[in-house]
Amino acid sequence: MRPRTSRPATIRGFASKCLSIGIILALVAVLCIGQLISIQLLNGKSTAEAATASRTLPVKISAKRGDILDANGTVLAQSVERYSIIGDPEASQGFRPTTCSAATRGNCHEIDGKPVGTTGAAAVARLLAPVLGMDAMELGAKLSVPGRYAVLKKDVTPEVKRRIDALNLGGYVYAELSSDRLYSNGTTIGSLLGGVDANGMGVAGLEQMQNKVLTGTDGYKVYQQGGGGEEIPGTVTESKPAVDGGNVQLTIDGDVDWYVKKVLAEGKQQYQADWALAVVQDVQSGQILAMDDTDEIQAGSGDAKMNVARVVKETFEPGSIGKAFSVAGMLQSGGHQLTDRFTVPDHIDKNGQVFHDATTHGDEHWTLAGILQESSNVGMVMAGAGYDSQERHEFLSKFGIGQNSGLGLPGESTGSLSDYQNWDGRTKDTVLFGQGYSVNALQLSNAVATIGNKGVRQQQSIIKSITDADGHRSEPAKPAPTRVLDEQVAAQTLNAMESSADHYSRFAGVDGYRIAAKSGTAEVPGADGKLSSIISDWSGIIPADNPRFVITVVMKDPSVGGFGGLTAGPVFKRIGEFLMQKYQIPTSAPRTDAIAVQW
Missing domain, CATH: 3.30.70 (Alpha-Beta Plaits)
Incomplete structure (x- = not known):
């Protein structure tokens, strides 16, 4: 039988437990009060500062990348x-x-x-x-x-x-x-505009070329944030505003470029060419109004970031267009006049090198102007007898052949013009008719524009102006123009080119307007590495009596038509008609000063 516990003992045990619990609770309370005193009185300031610091964060204020606009003010690229x-x-x-x-x-x-x-x-x-x-x-x-x-x-x-x-x-x-980054013109100058990377930095085309101008400077603001990251009013302690990037306005007229691309696509299909490209340049200012090709590449796309615009990178032998530069050099050096007479067969053997004309013909009585009009390779070799290799190289260089255009476009190919001392026995004569060196369409256009601009070579431009975030507008500096030909020599060359254009007036003429132009056809390496491909090109000045524009059209391997005057020439015609109407150019006065092409 279990002994019974006395009631007083039970009460004393319970009281002892309560006392122990009370003591423990009292100690906890003392500790809490001590911690509270420590937080509030001893460490209150530092604790509050730590809490404030945890809520106070710098927040970046992103700068807006500048716009790219065409010559009319139409936005081509913008950040939203x-x-x-x-x-x-x-x-x-x-x-x-x-x-x-x-x-x-x-x-x-x-x-x-x-x-x-x-x-x-x-x-x-x-x-x-x-x-x-x-x-x-x-x-x-x-x-x-x-x-x-x-x-x-x-x-x-x-x-x-x-x-x-x-x-x-x-x-x-x-x-x-x-x-x-949004682009408004689809595939029009798509590769030329290029694109930006994930960080908004330009990595191709004009976006890369003008990245420094277009990129702004980020700002920041330091403030206390609420639980959702929102700004607590009145807590901003420091700030610096963002400065947006500048806007870049191009010389490109979006309306003209759109039409050029449309006509190129139709010409490519009509003549079954691999590709086609074109440049439209203002003769007097050197501004590029249009430069496009038949590639269908969207601005800002992966293809635009990986591929240089064909009109910028593609190089080719100009073919017979180069004869205009040779004739101009002969006149400038004093070796010939346009009226000089030649008896020209369809082939010639010079120092073991045989040169042929494009067609078979008997002995023809042509002046130097006639040699250019008929595009005779043999006639050019004969006329070059008094025009040595050093002079040939000198004038090609003055026209900008084998040199960068100066536009600063990423990926631009400069073409090639080797030193005349390295020319072999054939090349020193083929350069007279546009073979043995290569150009891009920009170089070719500016060389022809030099003739139309009274012998003065302008620096080409594609940037019209830059406007900074404060609205200050400036125009890029340009090097001084360079005189290549005397004004009289340029006028004579222009005259001869007008006769050359008349030769194709049925295909490349623009009703009511005189044209000075030259066609070209040259063999170039194909996919097999052999001279199995053809470049057909045409570069012309319109109007010839008051030069305003140069239009250069280039086609690769047209399987219908072949010659530049029959393929690139008709595309030139359509672009020329559009320009004359858009800019309301007065029609030409009748031609009265044609130089004799035969004797």
């Missing part, structure tokens, strides 16, 4: 405000929707007037999915991973961002400001 939507997975997994009621209206969560129906990341995803146009399960998966940062969607418009703000998801979902 966009956002990346960011989720906090850790916070989202603890999300509890607030039921909408009279007391919580405006700060609650529902979908189409109904409760969300779940909690955590799934609830955040259900609220967000309709606004982002995404699958709720996909969003839920992104918000169910460890961590505090998950990109939910990029390139969101400001309107969508505002709708997300209205979801009352601050602290769970927020937006980071970014930008998107």
Whole structure:
């Protein structure tokens, strides 16, 4: 039988336990009071500063990249405000929707007037999915991973961002400001414009060439942030405004370039060419009004970032267009006059090298002007007897052959013109008729423009002006023009080129306007590495009596037509007609000074 415990002993035991618990609670209270005293009185200032510091963060203010505009002010490339939507997975997994009621209206969560129906990341995803146009399960998966940062969607418009703000998801979902580069002209000058990388830096074309001008300077603002990353009013301690990038206006006339590209595409199809390209240049100023090709590349695309515009990179032998430069050099050096007479067979053997004309013919009585009009290789070799290799090289160089255009375009090919001392026994004569050296379409256009500009070679330009963030407008500096030919020599060469253009007036003439031009056809290496491909080109000045524009058209391997005057010439005609109408150029006066081409 268990002994009975006395009542006083039980009471004393219970009291002892209560006393122990009381002592423990008292000690805890003392400790809490001590910690409170420490926080409030001893470390209050440092603790408050630490809390403030944890909320005070520098926030970048992104600068806007400048616009690229055409000569008419039409925006070709611009950066627009966009956002990346960011989720906090850790916070989202603890999300509890607030039921909408009279007391919580405006700060609650529902979908189409109904409760969300779940909690955590799934609830955040259900609220967000309709606004982002995404699958709720996909969003839920992104918000169910460890961590505090998950990109939910990029390139969101400001309107969508505002709708997300209205979801009352601050602290769970927020937006980071970014930008998107938009291009308005599709494939028109697509590769020429190039593109930007993921950081908004220009990596190709004009975007790369003008990156320093277009790129702004980011600013920042330091302030205390609330739980959702929002700025707490009145807490800004430091700030520096962003400076937007400058705007770049081109000399390119978007209307002209659009039409040029259209005509090139139709010409490529009509003549079954591999490709075609063209340049339109203002004779007097050197400004490029259009430069395009038949490649269908969207500005800003991966192809635009990887490929240099064909009109910039493609080089070729100019063929018989080069005869105009040789004739001009002969006249300038004093070796010949346009009226000098020659008896020209269809082939000639010179120092063991045989040269042929394009067609078989008997002995022809042609003046030097006639040799250019008939595009005779043999006649050029004969006329070159008093025009030595050093002079030939000198004048080609003065015309800009084998030299960079000076436009600064990334990836531009300079062509080639080797030193005359390295010319072999054939090359020193083939250069007289546009073979043995190569050019790009920009060089060729400026060389022809030099003849139309009274013998003065202008620096070509594609940048019309630059306007900074404050609205200050400036024009890029240009080197001084260079005189290549005496004015009288340029006029005589222009006259001879007008006779040459008359030879193809049926195909390349523009009603009401005189044209000075030269066609060319040259063999170039094909895919097999042999001279199995053809370049057909045409470069002309319109109007010839008051030069305003040079139009150069180049085609690769046209299988219909062949000769430059029969393929590139008709494309020139259509572009010329458009220019005369667009710019309302007065019609030409009748020609009265034609130089005799036969004797």
